[in-house]
Each structure stands twice: as structure tokens, then as C-alpha cells.
């Protein structure tokens with residue numbers, strides 16, 4: 001149970017009615033916002049219930065009171081719908097429901113929580129096939145039909161108006177929006193004014209608001225890391241109060257958040273690289289799923305580009321066979337991979353900042369277990385792969401280590417779950433690790449400007465790379481090169497404290 005607030009009854013003799021004079025205990029951790037309706041406050045909160053069979057359900061709860069402590073009003077009062085949610089002739093607001101994200105709860109969340117919450121602010125949404133309604137005050141409801149839906153949607157946003165995309169999804173919704181939008185930017189010379197024309201005003205970028213309904217929700221969890229830290233007592237303003245759930249935080253940010261550019265990177269692949277997806281992947285027809293390979297030259301990401309154990313885990317746990325096992329699939333696949341402990345044969349070059357902004361240096365290791373470049377701190381809420389990464393810092397960091405065997409790999413991963421304590425780990429190699437014995441090694445952790453991974457594997461199984469969850473198979477001798485983008489393609493809505501902290505660190 002979180003910190004509770006006693007909502008005090010009005011004083012005797014006031015003109016409030018008896019119905020108003022209620023005293024309520026509110027679990028602060030579940031509060032989304034407080035609304036003032038005439039002279040009564042409505043406290044809107046999110047109830048999340050887990051049934052006996054483990055399924056999760058949500059509903060929006062409203063409690064009314066005539067008086068609310070200042071401290072709650074400071075943090076939760078929302079007088080009117082924020083501008084980014086108000087559709088107008090100059091702004092379209094899209095509610096994008098990704099039906100396959102996480103455990104498939106996004107549509108239920110929309111109907112049970114988001115739709116009534118927006119209704120409290122006088123906002124309503126309608127699905128539309130064409131342009132009808134898009135330029136009115138109605139919000140636009142988009143429900144995914146397949147794995148291309150979000151990317152296609154983001155690539156076809158009406159030009160000349162502002163866009164807000166409220167994504168009810170996991171990281172996939174963000175990376176698909178990014179790739180849809182960035183592809184349009186690639187074709188649009190005017191977008192940024194170009195390197196030689198810095199004075200041209202930047203066009204308003206589509207604004208992404210995240211409601212974390214995926215599995216890992218790496219970007220959401222990384223951007224809200226400091227907000228969680230306040231509740232765990234892990235910050236200067238530490239307190240022992242219960243933390244709000246990710247969905248409560250997402251809704252608070254939706255109503256009170258601020259816009260900031262989303263840092264991203266581009267990954268270029270050598271010719272012959274192919275992106276893997278599954279066609280016909282419905283839950284009922286999992287056995288009928290076909291693996292599809294399509295040529296890919298480059299992708300954009302905002303989270304992670306990896307080779308080795310991480311990419312293998314994401315890919316092998318996403319096959320139809322393993323998907324049958326639900327969330328347990330990650331653990332099952334990790335156990336198998338750790339038993340095999342494959343030593344990936346690759347050349348990895350990077351330029352370490354601040355040592356060199358241009359010169360590439362190879363990692364002096366023939367074989368690798370883990371090579372992961374990231375812009376974020378956390379791949380899951382408690383899995384801190386890059387502890388030095390700050391929200392929105394735009395710095396690419398590389399985590400890498402050699403083939404150290406299943407047991408040590410497990411130990412490294414376990415320490416990452418302990419607030420990123422894998423960084424700084426060292427050990428002495430033994431010949432059985434797949435390299436020379438007696439060498440001092442450790443977890444490599446560097447800020448880099450660019451990373452290039454060239455695989456020397458013959459077997460296609462070991463030639464998979466992962467870009468924010470998308471899997472690409474490199475050809476024999478193929479490579480990927482990761483570079484940060486110098487201009488943003490999207491803005492993202494974040495907690496006010498994140499914008500303030502990012503500005504202070506410049």
C-alpha cells in the first residue's frame with residue numbers, strides 16, 4: 001500500500017452539500033490526476049487487478065472530495081487537457097493501439113482506462129479510414145492490423161500539421177514509428193535545413209507519448225528511471241513511498257509531460273543483409289507461421305543494437321515454437337544459450353570518446369559473447385545494462401565481453417539486475433574460455449561515436465543482429481555499422497524532471 005492522503009471534509013457552515021462531505025483514503029501511488037469540477041475535486045486513479053489465473057485487468061477509478069491537500073494539488077492537478085492532446089485544424093492526435101504488444105492488453109487498456117480518462121477532459125476519439133475527422137476536434141483511433149501497421153502509419157502522416165502519437169505498445173511501437181518517420185525524412189531534403197543551412201527553423205516533429213504496454217518497455221523505463229528512483233529512496237529527494245506502476249507514470253506523463261527530442265541512431269548493413277519477420281503470426285495459427293526474409297540496407301533505433309548473446313536471445317525466443325511458452329520463453333532460451341555459450345567470431349571496431357572522435361580501434365579479442373551498443377540505461381525496469389546513461393543524453397555506449405562460459409555470463413547478467421554492477425567486473429581468463437588463459441579481462445564499457453561489427457561466422461544461426469527488437473541476418477562476412485543521428489526524427493513526451501535534468505547536464 002502506498003502513502004495515503006486523507007481528503008478532509010469541508011468545514012461546518014460551508015455551502016457544500018452532505019454528499020460532498022466525504023473523507024477518502026487515496027493510495028497516492030495509483031493517482032493519475034486531480035480534476036476540479038465546479039467546486040468538487042475528482043481524484044482519478046488507476047486500479048490494476050491480477051486475477052487468480054494471473055490475468056491483469058484495469059479500470060479508471062474516481063473519488064470526489066471538496067478539499068484536497070495542497071501537496072496533492074501541486075503534483076496532480078490538471079486543469080484542462082494539455083495542448084498536445086487537443087486536436088485542431090493544425091494538430092492531429094492519434095491514439096495508436098498495438099494489439100500484439102506485451103500480453104495483448106493494449107485494446108482493453110484503451111477501452112477501460114484511456115478512453116474514459118480522455119472523456120473526463122471532454123476529448124473523444126474515432127477510427128477513420130480517410131481524412132474524415134482527422135482535422136476536427138476528434139482524436140484519431142488507430143488499431144494495428146499487422147506488424148507493418150505502425151511503420152506505415154508513421155510514414156504517411158499528413159504533412160503541414162502537428163502530430164501527437166499516443167502509443168499503447170512496447171518498444172516496437174516506438175522503433176516502428178521512428179523508422180516510418182525517418183524514412184520520410186531521408187527523402188525530404190527540407191526537413192532540417194541541411195548541414196549548410198543551420199538557420200532554417202526546425203519543423204515541428206511528431207510527438208510520441210508512451211503508455212508502456214509491451215514486455216521490456218526499455219525506452220519508457222529508462223526515461224522514467226529517475227522518477228522511479230525518487231520512490232526507492234535512490235535519489236537526493238528519496239522517499240520510501242510505494243512507486244506508481246509504469247502505467248500510472250505513463251498516464252501522468254501523458255497529462256503533465258514536456259516535449260524533448262528523442263536521440264536515435266542509424267544502423268547500416270552490408271549488402272545481402274535481410275530482416276526477419278513472421279507472416280501469419282496469429283495466436284491461433286502459430287504452427288502455420290512462416291519466417292520471412294526481406295533485404296534491408298539500414299534501420300533506425302533509439303534503444304539498442306547488438307550482436308551475440310543479446311541478439312540471439314531476442315531472436316531465438318521470438319520463434320513460433322518458443323512464443324507458445326509466453327513470458328517464460330526468455331528464461332528457457334537463456335538457459336539453452338548459456339549451456340552452449342557460443343564464442344562469436346567477429347571483428348568489432350569502435351572509436352572511444354573522448355580518446356578519439358574519428359579513429360576506429362578494434363576490440364582486441366577474436367571471439368565475443370556480448371556486444372551491445374545502447375542509448376538507454378535499462379532494457380527492462382530492473383535490468384540496468386548501461387548505468388552511466390542518462391535519459392535523453394544521446395550518448396552511445398558499448399558493453400562487451402568475451403566468451404567466458406555460461407556461469408560467468410550468468411553472473412554478469414545477474415549483476416546487471418543489481419543496478420548495473422556488472423560494469424567494472426574483472427577476471428582472469430582460462431584457456432577453456434575459448435581464448436588464451438591467464439589474461440586479465442573484464443566487462444568492457446565505453447562511450448563510443450560509432451561501432452562496426454563484422455561477423456566471421458559461417459553458420460547463419462550466429463549471424464543475427466538485433467536493432468531495438470528487429471532481427472537482421474548478416475551475410476557471411478557481413479557487417480553492421482551503428483552511428484548516432486545528428487538530428488532528431490521524433491520528439492518524445494517525458495516527465496518535467498527529465499527535461500530539467502537533461503538541460504542542467506548540458
Ligand SMILES: Nc1ncnc2c1ncn2[C@@H]1O[C@H](COP(=O)(O)OP(=O)(O)OP(=O)(O)O)[C@@H](O)[C@H]1O
Pocket residue numbers: 098099100101102103144145146147148149150169170171172173176213214215216217218281469
Ligand atoms: N495485429 C497485429 N498483428 C501482427 N503483429 C502486430 C499486430 N499488432 C502489433 N504487432 C506487432 O507486435 C509487435 C509488438 O512489439 P512491442 O515491442 O510493442 O511489444 P513487446 O515486444 O511485447 O514489448 P517490448 O519490445 O517493449 O519488450 C510489434 O512488432 C508490432 O508491429
